Amino acid sequence: MIWRVDATHALWLLAVPVSALAVAGLARRFGAPAPLALVIAGLLISFVPGLPEFELDPELVLYVFLPPLLFSAAWQSSYYNMRENVRSIGLLSIGLVLFTTLLVGYAAYLLVPDLPLPAALVLGAIVAPPDAVAAVSVAQRLGLPRRVVTILIGESLFNDATALTAFRVALAAAVGAGFTFAEGLGRFLFAAAAGAAIGLLLGPPLHWLRTRLDDPLVENAVMLVAPFAAYLLAESVHASGVIAVVISGLYLGHRFTESPAVTRLIGHSFWKVVVFVLETVVFLLIGLQLPPVVNGLSGRGWGSLAWWALAVFAVTVAARFLWVFPSSLLPLWSARARERAAGLDWRERVVVSWAGMRGVVSLAAAFAIPFVTSAGAPFPGRDLVLFLTFTTVLATLLVQGLTFPALIRRLGIAGDRERYHDTVAEAGAQHAAANAALARLAELTAEGTEPVDPDVVERLRSLAEHRQLRAWERLGGGTGPAGEEVPSASYRRLRREMLAAERAAFVRMRDERRIDDEVLDRVLHELDLEEVSLARD
Template structure:
């Protein structure tokens, strides 16, 4: 394909991604479920098609997507829900791979156990992009978001390590269960260590993060450094990326300038948008290749293989969740124990304890149903299965490679499109919804505490530096006005008994007045520019100031 054709194809893909995003916004359907359908439609048309290069996906696409997701996650929330996250991302992935392998060995004519475990490992890890997009749109409770997000961060490392062991056995290498366990533990521990080292090195580069452009360059390079270093040391590069992202995300408020953080966040949102769009389009375009090699199999063999793959994926997840949630309550208490009631008189203590208890408790039946349906598979499953070698050590074809490719493709389509499109109606039917009032209350409590800390610091500054008294008084007046607004909003939230955030006409009017003032300033600056009184360079500086001020205004009353 010529450079000109490649560029046109890329631009066409970007246009499709934008249109699908617009359609998804209008219809409420997840773009991650719509894009593969568009990809299939394109694959059926005459003309050039794009093949999936698994090494490109695993080395170029996967690290930034995982790193960005890790930056957006909460290390503390993940630790609070670590038991169920590990249960889903490690134990369930291993069980899925093994059961699919056993199913292939028992029911699919001629299939080997190792080949079955290989496809099982590929289809075992859910890709949470579609589920998270839907979950956030329908306001899924934070604990559910954390579990889905945490599972998606950690399960790829488990699946890829399991896949490498299965492939080694399938191509004729010697298989040893103790050696396989040792390899898995080494990959996991080594990946965690490499990720921690990369995060530590990034923290050492703290002085460089004051420059937004340099900070962005370092941030974009970090996931690739972590992945390549992990792979070079023969440990889990995927886990290294995730651990680095979690630690860096936890430390980000302490590193760099506010401008650097705002710009970095915007850059990663754009990277996510484009990479996710491309990979979901790419999924659909693999249809011709995965179908091409099925001529050698009879229909019954194909149906049985697909039934085993899809059946294990769809049925094992809810069965595992029900089983683990049925264990004695003592086994559900997270490490360190559930927070106990505090007898202190500090404001908000009882609510903090209640929130900690909600995080620690076992899942409800409605949450189990929702989590059971959130296991959508994605491009990682296809990239993993496409890494299967064409031949074994003795030169013979890899056993049932074409059948394994087709099974993985069907599982991805069934879960991504079927579960992705029905997840939002299911969540609404279950009535699972975050408590907006509680979340808004927490934010306003934190805002009030932050302003009070600033006022206390200003008092100390005025005492130590009398010459700053006038500037301190001006800032103190501004902070006290802000504190009064936060406290008024907090009083309204504390009186509310509804999970919906109460509306306040005065608060909404104040927001509208501030937006009107910003719009007027922006319009006047444009008039100055258009009349030749203000250079474009200066306009961009002033416009950026207004944009930051506008960004501070809440979009809805949930703040």
């Protein structure tokens, strides 16, 4: 098969990621939430005359964008933190999604005269899962307590599986496939169990392969293929691809400490770039969906549409509050479960309740609704479901997204004490690790072993002692008594100046053709690694 791409069409396609990266770069430069800036930019761009319609392809989202985004989030998440908050995560990712599906669906059925109940439940399932990307980015930047961030991340990892399964069951009923409640429940349980099993079965062999490749580039290439493999394998047997990706990501991320240092450095940088590019394109595409959504609404009154959109948005937001607060009162049958469930006060529950921004998965599901039923009749209210999905996604991103930082500041729930304890714990760990390193150095240089230059031993001992001190010094914010600069801060400042001088000398020698570009790349790589380690300190 020969593929031919029109140059003009290709340029328009290129304009989407280029515009997205430009907007995201400006937002990051000025400290604005990039997801919200991208959605607004997409809306504004959609009004440009002559711009082609960029209708969201559901297959593109579910098979190209979703797996790596989920995998990256799971890979960087803490397995232990997830396990400790499994009850809260489960109540949100399963219970809240199903509750929202029913509440929004029934409300839409009562509000919209010509929308049948099965189609209304399809709408409820579509808008049920929040996308926590925007909320988590704000929460981490403002320093929310770790448990709140963990719950939001865990919810966003697993709720898509519940929502997509509920969507398929509701859609089957709407098109006349005749699904019963028992069949829907069975499908959900099978999809979840089979997806988890595939993720668990795929994780160990991928980890085994990764640790035996001894090539950082190939190892990270395996990590790139892993989410697509997990998703496609699960979907091929009608299991949950989302759960398969998340489980395999959690497993591989938990075992990533066994990989070589270079592999970890490349992996962290690589996934940051991949996620940044995918998220920027996705949020811009959300804003660009305005023309294809509006084009299908001919003949409907804008007054009624505005009222229905406002009502669905309000019910979607209210459903989260109605679930989060009462669900914390559900009975717990063990002392250990009660201990794990304790900790979120009313202010943190308000934050979790307000962090319900919807995203691209909801739009992708809406665009996946077929145009006709199994009987050949037009799908009832397809254009309306698509419109209400778009307005709900947009309203949650703009209304909740723009007010989320102010709400956090107003409630005053920054995790300052938690960050202080983390710094103390890190300092203690650095101290113990340095002692272990010094003890090992003493063993290696003891009498009777291979002789080592005393200057080398002293340099290694000084380096270990320096690492021992710098975490304790960080408790003072990098300053000593009367604001004096502590030794480790002086070391970092002076060493950065030395590295800059070395780099300039290498570049000058390259320009004078005294060294080749390949030599320059090697020596700059060593300097860059050291400078990155200084930035970490």
